[in-house]
Amino acid sequence: xxxxxxxxxxxxxxxxxxxxxxxxxxxxxxxxxxxxxxxxxxxxxxxxxxxxxxxxxxxxxxxxxxxxxxxxxxxxxxxxxxxxxxxxxxxxxxxxxxxxxxxxxxxxxxxxxxxxxxxxxxxxxxxxxxxxxxxxxxxxxxxxxxxxxxxxxxxxxxxxxxxxxxxxxxxxxxxxxxxxxxxxxxxxxxxxxxxxxxxxxxxxxxxxxxxxxxxxxxxxxxxxxxxxxxxxxxxxxxxxxxxxxxxxxxxxxxxxxxxxxxxxxxxxxxxxxxxxxxxxxxxxxxxxxxxxxxxxxxxxxxxxxxxxxxxxxxxxxxxxxxxxxxxxxxxxxxxxxxxxxxxxxxxxxx
Ligand code: AHG
Ligand code: MN
Ligand code: MN
Numbered sequence: 001x002x003x004x005x006x007x008x009x010x011x012x013x014x015x016x017x018x019x020x021x022x023x024x025x026x027x028x029x030x031x032x033x034x035x036x037x038x039x040x041x042x043x044x045x046x047x048x049x050x051x052x053x054x055x056x057x058x059x060x061x062x063x064x065x066x067x068x069x070x071x072x073x074x075x076x077x078x079x080x081x082x083x084x085x086x087x088x089x090x091x092x093x094x095x096x097x098x099x100x101x102x103x104x105x106x107x108x109x110x111x112x113x114x115x116x117x118x119x120x121x122x123x124x125x126x127x128x129x130x131x132x133x134x135x136x137x138x139x140x141x142x143x144x145x146x147x148x149x150x151x152x153x154x155x156x157x158x159x160x161x162x163x164x165x166x167x168x169x170x171x172x173x174x175x176x177x178x179x180x181x182x183x184x185x186x187x188x189x190x191x192x193x194x195x196x197x198x199x200x201x202x203x204x205x206x207x208x209x210x211x212x213x214x215x216x217x218x219x220x221x222x223x224x225x226x227x228x229x230x231x232x233x234x235x236x237x238x239x240x241x242x243x244x245x246x247x248x249x250x251x252x253x254x255x256x257x258x259x260x261x262x263x264x265x266x267x268x269x270x271x272x273x274x275x276x277x278x279x280x281x282x283x284x285x286x287x288x289x290x291x292x293x294x295x296x297x298x299x300x301x302x303x304x305x306x307x308x309x310x311x312x313x314x315x316x317x318x319x320x321x322x323x324x325x326x327x328x329x330x331x332x333x334x335x336x337x338x339x340x341x342x343x344x345x346x347x348x349x350x
Pocket of ligand 2: 119
């Protein structure tokens with residue numbers, strides 16, 4: 001076992017800074033503030049089940065919108081905690097229509113933060129894993145206050161990105177470009193301890209993760225690609241399907257086991273294909289993690305990290321995971337790859 005396992009975050013960051021003298025402590029301090037948010041959110045997420053069972057809020061059973069209040073709690077925790085750190089000059093949250101400036105009374109810093117405070121929230125009352133996703137960019141604008149334009153940078157310019165996963169244990173996964181590292185929260189001491197350093201995603205996998213309820217809305221290349229994965233070929237058995245419906249959980253499994261997660265475009269309105277996942281605080285941060293871990297993250301027609309956002313809630317199609325499976329997706333979409341025989345996954349006619 002790697003002797004670094006069990007290292008505290010501050011020790012690990014200090015070691016990393018020795019290895020990368022250019023790294024300033026500011027990103028690390030930002031990470032420590034994000035951990036404070038994660039610990040507060042994780043505590044409330046764990047109580048949600050309790051509230052439902054014990055009706056502590058006075059409700060006979062907590063309806064979805066009651067559990068959904070966790071979205072608001074997570075968002076307010078992130079905004080309140082991160083506003084006064086002095087490291088940021090502007091924020092963007094999935095829950096806020098507009099960019100979030102840093103209040104005048106607080107010092108401004110050189111970073112901007114984009115975040116999804118609670119990802120997969122529709123799964124909370126099913127006790128399925130959910131998470132928080134964050135992306136950090138360096139400001140481009142001069143002056144004291146940040147500018148909303150600082151948020152509209154391509155993902156390749158992120159200085160760091162990561163997510164917290166509130167599951168059977170609470171994990172933090174992050175990268176600053178040199179390695180992807182996984183920390184696990186030890187609740188007995190309230191500290192995140194290193195569980196895996198320099199994670200590499202497998203070159204290929206045996207799982208595909210996509211909501212097949214949307215098959216009718218996909219373009220033909222995507223349908224043929226998924227059909228190909230579901231079919232046995234001379235070299236391999238069919239892929240197995242896994243789909244939780246929480247992006248962070250589905251991505252984390254893909255990072256650990258390999259394969260692909262996809263949320264293709266919806267082609268219902270002709271000429272206006274629509275992705276579901278958001279670029280700034282879902283696709284870009286996970287794309288950075290995936291690429292640093294040796295994988296690939298694509299819109300199906302190009303690198304996620306090269307997409308220049310036009311607005312903070314821009315949606316994109318997402319194909320992310322092991323290089324082999326994502327490259328296949330791109331080839332099927334481009335019409336450069338066809339299944340060996342059509343309709344492989346359909347059982348042979350009687
Ligand atoms: P959020 O809870 O932040 O709105 O994100 C939900 C997203 C993502 O977590 C997941 O991959 C996707 O929605 C699932 O969408 P479907 O239910 O359409 O499959
Ligand atoms: Mn989300
Ligand atoms: Mn969300």
